Amino acid sequence: MRTIRLYDMLWVDIGETAITLKFAESVSKSSVKPASITYPFDDSAREKVEEWVSNLLARAYEGSLPSKRFKVIINPFGGSRKAVSIFDNQAKALFEAAHCKLDVEQTLHTQHAIEIAENLDIEAYDGVVCCSGDGVPHEVFNGLFKRSDAARALSKIAVCQLPGGSGNAMCWNLTGTGSASLATVAIIKAYLVVSTEGKRKPLDLISVTHGDCHIVSFLSQSFGMIAEVDLGTEHLRWMGDARFIAGLLQRISKKSAYPCDIAVKVAIDNKASIRDHYRTPENENVRGAEELLKLEYGTVNDPLPEDWSLIHGALMAWMSADVNFFPAAKPNDGMFDLICVDSALSRFKLTKTLLAVETGSHFDMPQVICPHHSLVGVAIKSSSVVLKVDYKKIIAYRLIPHKREGVAEEYISIDGERIPFGPLQAEVHRGLATVLANGDRYEARGV
Numbered sequence: 542m543r544t545i546r547l548y549d550m551l552w553v554d555i556g557e558t559a560i561t562l563k564f565a566e567s568v569s570k571s572s573v574k575p576a577s578i579t580y581p582f583d584d585s586a587r588e589k590v591e592e593w594v595s596n597l598l599a600r601a602y603e604g605s606l607p608s609k610r611f612k613v614i615i616n617p618f619g620g621s622r623k624a625v626s627i628f629d630n631q632a633k634a635l636f637e638a639a640h641c642k643l644d645v646e647q648t649l650h651t652q653h654a655i656e657i658a659e660n661l662d663i664e665a666y667d668g669v670v671c672c673s674g675d676g677v678p679h680e681v682f683n684g685l686f687k688r689s690d691a692a693r694a695l696s697k698i699a700v701c702q703l704p705g706g707s708g709n710a711m712c713w714n715l716t717g718t719g720s721a722s723l724a725t726v727a728i729i730k731a732y733l734v735v736s737t738e739g740k741r742k743p744l745d746l747i748s749v750t751h752g753d754c755h756i757v758s759f760l761s762q763s764f765g766m767i768a769e770v771d772l773g774t775e776h777l778r779w780m781g782d783a784r785f786i787a788g789l790l791q792r793i794s795k796k797s798a799y800p801c802d803i804a805v806k807v808a809i810d811n812k813a814s815i816r817d818h819y820r821t822p823e824n825e826n827v828r829g830a831e832e833l834l835k836l837e838y839g840t841v842n843d844p845l846p847e848d849w850s851l852i853h854g855a856l857m858a859w860m861s862a863d864v865n866f867f868p869a870a871k872p873n874d875g876m877f878d879l880i881c882v883d884s885a886l887s888r889f890k891l892t893k894t895l896l897a898v899e900t901g902s903h904f905d906m907p908q909v910i911c912p913h914h915s916l917v918g919v920a921i922k923s924s925s926v927v928l929k930v931d932y933k934k935i936i937a938y939r940l941i942p943h944k945r946e947g948v949a950e951e952y953i954s955i956d957g958e959r960i961p962f963g964p965l966q967a968e969v970h971r972g973l974a975t976v977l978a979n980g981d982r983y984e985a986r987g988v
């Protein structure tokens with residue numbers, strides 16, 4: 542007798558004289574492949590067999606939508622340029638076994654995924670699968686955001702990622718794996734609105750205004766060391782995920798500091814409350830309504846709100862497999878997580894803190910402190926940063942970076958993509974986008 546988990550059950554075909562069960566079979570700890578078993582049946586039992594199959598599929602896809610229709614966007618140049626073979630060899634056959642409908646397109650140039658999402662027939666698809674790094678889902682969210690029916694498009698189309706880049710934070714956060722085949726099964730089985738009983742997995746997006754541009758971010762906005770490590774280490778790409786840690790250690794040893802002014806609209810400022818908030822389930826029914834698209838605090842070109850009080854904002858917990866930077870981040874709590882690192886922290890403590898990032902345990906380290914209440918609500922002038930390492934939940938901020946003398950390249954990164962160096966303002970849109978995930982929280986270890 543063979544046991545197959547409902548989670549692994551992909552489909553059942555009913556033939557003339559036999560049924561074929563199609564399922565995901567483990568080939569190693571980190572990979573599965575489609576497999577099948579055929580059982581004969583007598584035609585006199587057809588009605589009963591059909592009923593059994595229909596019950597089995599209903600249970601195998603509880604809360605989910607079977608036969609999802611996907612637009613698949615592959616960046617052939619993502620990561621180590623293996624995205625096409627990753628999709629063809631590790632994902633495609635699983636999707637086909639699960640009777641998903643696929644429309645596959647490769648990106649031909651930078652920003653191509655923006656165009657695809659902007660012109661997508663949203664009625665013809667349930668989701669977009671990006672087989673890429675985090676740059677392509679960033680473009681897809683922005684393409685959907687640029688549409689005249691943005692609220693509906695972002696609510697209707699679930700965006701997900703198969704690990705075809707070097708970071709793949711979205712895939713790790715939502716499926717808990719960097720394995721393309723395991724992530725494929727997670728996507729096939731993820732919640733998605735079917736009817737009123739079906740579940741949609743909302744994701745907060747962050748509006749970022751800079752100059753006269755308005756874009757959305759789903760993962761992170763970074764300035765200073767993190768942005769430099771992300772964007773200034775392209776020459777270390779051959780190292781894979783390890784380039785982020787190598788880049789950080791290099792900069793810590795140089796004690797790099799990044800002058801700026803930051804004003805923040807704080808939501809939760811102490812670790813005990815952040816932990817409580819993290820452990821409380823969020824309401825699922827936050828929908829992409831039109832008003833969610835509005836900017837409550839204006840743009841970077843408007844006067845600074847008076848009640849704002851500081852640098853690395855993010856929406857998802859994992860920056861890459863080894864970097865659990867924001868352990869208290871939640872997909873749709875209408876807040877984002879801010880970490881500020883004091884440049885006065887000793888090299889030893891800074892290294893210890895940043896290495897603890899691998900597990901997310903930096904949240905509990907004494908140098909990861911939340912600011913005193915008296916600091917909340919004031920714009921903090923930080924030319925060298927005031928606090929040690931600070932973790933807060935915020936809903937908006939403005940960053941005014943200052944160029945350093947003698948430094949040729951300064952970086953600001955939005956979801957890992959470079960934007961021009963200059964002031965920016967960010968605010969969160971609660972649950973505006975839709976993703977494919979099964980849990981209520983990110984898959985990274987929480988607080």
Ligand SMILES: Nc1ncnc2c1ncn2[C@@H]1O[C@H](COP(=O)(O)OP(=O)(O)OP(=O)(O)O)[C@@H](O)[C@H]1O
Pocket residue numbers: 616617618619620621648649650651652653672673674675676677680705706707708709710957958
């Ligand atoms: N055909 C293409 N030619 C050149 N650039 C492309 C092409 N397709 C996509 N791009 C660009 O590649 C950039 C990075 O894409 P992506 O995030 O998929 O890969 P990555 O950078 O290797 O991964 P990660 O974000 O994890 O580092 C995006 O800015 C995207 O616009």
